[in-house]
């Protein structure tokens with residue numbers, strides 16, 4: 112993983128609380144200590160990078176993590192803020208505001224078309240994952256700039272499972288919305304010239320909204336392409352040895368496969384370390400974990416993955432030295 116200077120992206124995902132952030136942060140420390148200027152990004156609305164590194168990394172901008180040998184920067188982005196920008200823009204120009212104006216002009220047919228537009232709906236009740244999708248697309252946009260060109264390893268600590276997956280279907284979703292806007296625009300264009308002149312300004316606004324959506328869609332398509340590129344990207348699934356977490360990991364891998372996102376490694380975190388004298392509780396727990404590990408071996412979705420077992424350690428993993436310790440066990 113540390114070989115080569117070509118830029119590589121790692122996405123860590125899995126069920127809530129399994130150790131995604133700890134694994135992401137430990138990988139970041141590993142890269143930075145092996146000569147890679149590294150960026151670790153959190154797109155989980157409930158950020159925990161600051162807790163993991165035991166440093167204040169909040170603020171939504173690049174913050175350098177103290178400790179590693181080479182530059183390691185962290186970025187906790189606020190997905191809600193990213194969506195808010197998008198919402199303000201589209202609502203003003205393409206959302207319900209337009210519907211009201213058109214309604215007021217007695218253009219019932221077009222209002223019906225707007226009903227189909229679903230743009231207002233998209234903004235009022237965004238599909239789960241839209242926030243994160245927009246946030247990740249923003250990061251990808253940043254990454255093209257000079258300021259970010261030094262980074263050869265980029266790690267995404269993502270929000271729990273389902274959300275990350277929605278990200279991949281977003282371009283299609285936006286395609287549908289944009290398609291509807293353009294269809295509506297065509298209808299407006301074919302209206303009588305008198306109405307057209309009244310409409311002049313409104314049409315521009317529609318165009319503006321469509322352009323913005325189109326830009327977002329293009330970015331999302333880029334993100335999707337990047338996430339499918341086996342040369343530069345890897346999605347690492349993190350799980351724990353419980354039946355529930357393993358079942359979810361299996362579904363996650365199936366979905367990622369369907370979306371052609373490269374997955375090679377499965378980290379099974381928090382495995383009880385060996386002991387000669389288990390108490391009753393530990394003995395039960397160990398049996399339970401053995402059952403879940405066996406389930407992984409027999410799961411057709413998971414069996415082909417490179418299995419990495421990480422022990423449950425007796426202290427909380429916080430701060431760069433602890434993350435280095437964890438990284439040396441997990442990332443070989």
Ligand SMILES: Nc1ncnc2c1ncn2[C@@H]1O[C@H](COP(=O)(O)OP(=O)(O)OP(=O)(O)O)[C@@H](O)[C@H]1O
Nearest residue numbers: 127128129130131132133159381422423424427428
């Ligand atoms: N191998 C381990 N041994 C001991 N404690 C661990 C281990 N891995 C993670 N933890 C602890 O478990 C807790 C959850 O870990 P972490 O925040 O990394 O999970 P997460 O999957 O990112 O959670 P979320 O879904 O809330 O973002 C933390 O207190 C962390 O220190």
